[in-house]
Amino acid sequence: MKIVIIGGTGLIGSKLVRKLREQGHDALAASPNTGVNSITCEGLANALKGASVVVDVTNSPSWEDAAVLKFFETSTRNLLSNEAAEGVGHHVALSVVGTERLLESGFFRAKFAQENLIKASSIPYSIVRATQFFEFVKSIGDFSTDGNKIPLPPALIQPMAADDVASAVSRVAVGPPLNGTVEIGGPEKFHLDELIRMDLTARKDPRKVITDPQGRYYGIKVTERALIPDDNARLGETRFEEWLKQSTKQAPRPALQPA
Numbered sequence: 001m002k003i004v005i006i007g008g009t010g011l012i013g014s015k016l017v018r019k020l021r022e023q024g025h026d027a028l029a030a031s032p033n034t035g036v037n038s039i040t041c042e043g044l045a046n047a048l049k050g051a052s053v054v055v056d057v058t059n060s061p062s063w064e065d066a067a068v069l070k071f072f073e074t075s076t077r078n079l080l081s082n083e084a085a086e087g088v089g090h091h092v093a094l095s096v097v098g099t100e101r102l103l104e105s106g107f108f109r110a111k112f113a114q115e116n117l118i119k120a121s122s123i124p125y126s127i128v129r130a131t132q133f134f135e136f137v138k139s140i141g142d143f144s145t146d147g148n149k150i151p152l153p154p155a156l157i158q159p160m161a162a163d164d165v166a167s168a169v170s171r172v173a174v175g176p177p178l179n180g181t182v183e184i185g186g187p188e189k190f191h192l193d194e195l196i197r198m199d200l201t202a203r204k205d206p207r208k209v210i211t212d213p214q215g216r217y218y219g220i221k222v223t224e225r226a227l228i229p230d231d232n233a234r235l236g237e238t239r240f241e242e243w244l245k246q247s248t249k250q251a252p253r254p255a256l257q258p259a
C-alpha cells in the first residue's frame, strides 16, 4: 500500500515512515526537505499519485497566532483538494487531546480549524489526538521559566513517548477510515508541576518549579483535566521514568588514545 507521510522528516513522521516500511508498505516521506510542500503545493500532486492513504504529521514553522492558523488552514485545504483529485481513500491527521478545551491558545485554534476542515471534506478520515510527547516535556518548563523559577499549575497530564505515538498512528493508517476521532495517551497520569520537577531533576537542571494554581500551561489557563484523554483512550506502554533514564544517559566517553 502506498502511504504518503506529509511531514515525514519530523519527529513523529520519521518514526512513522520507518515503522510502515518495516511492515512492507511503500511509505513516502514528503516534506519541504524532500521536495514536497503542502503550502506552495510544490511536488504534491506527484507525491500523491497512486497513494491509498495520506498521513498529515506536519507542524507549522511559526507558532505565532496568525501564522500557525494560516499554516494549518492552507496546508490542510491543499492536501484535501489534491487527495480528492488523486482519488486518495483515507486522510489521517495527528492532533492534540483536549484541543477544544485549549482554545485560548492560537496554536490550538489552528489545530481545531485543521480538524474541522477534515471533518467537512469528502475524503474518508481518521483524526488521532495524542497527549503531549515526552520529547516535548522539557519545552513546557522552558516556556514558563521566569529567572530561576517555573510557576506551573498542578493540572493532570498523561504524556507519551513519540515512538508510541508513531506506532498508534501507523495502526490507524493501515486500518479502515474511522470517520471519527481516536484518543491516545501515556500509561500514567502526573501533575504538571511534578512532571517538570522530575524532568529537571533527571537533567540536573537547577531551576525550581513553583506549584501555582494560577500558573499557565504554554501561556494559557488550564483546568485540572483539560490535558488528559477520556477513559477510552488507547495507551502507549513506555513509562516516563524509563524514557527519561534512556534520554538523559551520558554518551560513553571515547577510549583514551595512546599518546
Ligand SMILES: NC(=O)c1ccc[n+]([C@@H]2O[C@H](COP(=O)([O-])OP(=O)(O)OC[C@H]3O[C@@H](n4cnc5c(N)ncnc54)[C@H](OP(=O)(O)O)[C@@H]3O)[C@@H](O)[C@H]2O)c1
Pocket (backbone or CB within 6 Å): 006, 007, 008, 009, 010, 011, 012, 013, 030, 031, 032, 033, 034, 036, 037, 038, 039, 040, 057, 058, 059, 060, 061, 094, 095, 096, 097, 111, 129, 130, 131, 132, 133, 136
Ligand atoms: N508536541 C506534542 O507534544 C504534540 C502532541 C500531540 C500532537 N502533536 C502534533 O503532532 C504533529 C507532528 O509534530 P512533530 O513534533 O512530529 O513535528 P516536527 O518534528 O516539528 O516536524 C514537522 C514536520 O512538518 C514538516 N513541514 C513543515 N512545513 C511543511 C510544509 N510546508 N509542507 C510539508 N511539510 C512541512 C517538516 O518538514 P521539514 O523537515 O522539511 O521542514 C517536518 O517534517 C503536529 O501537528 C503537532 O500538532 C504534537
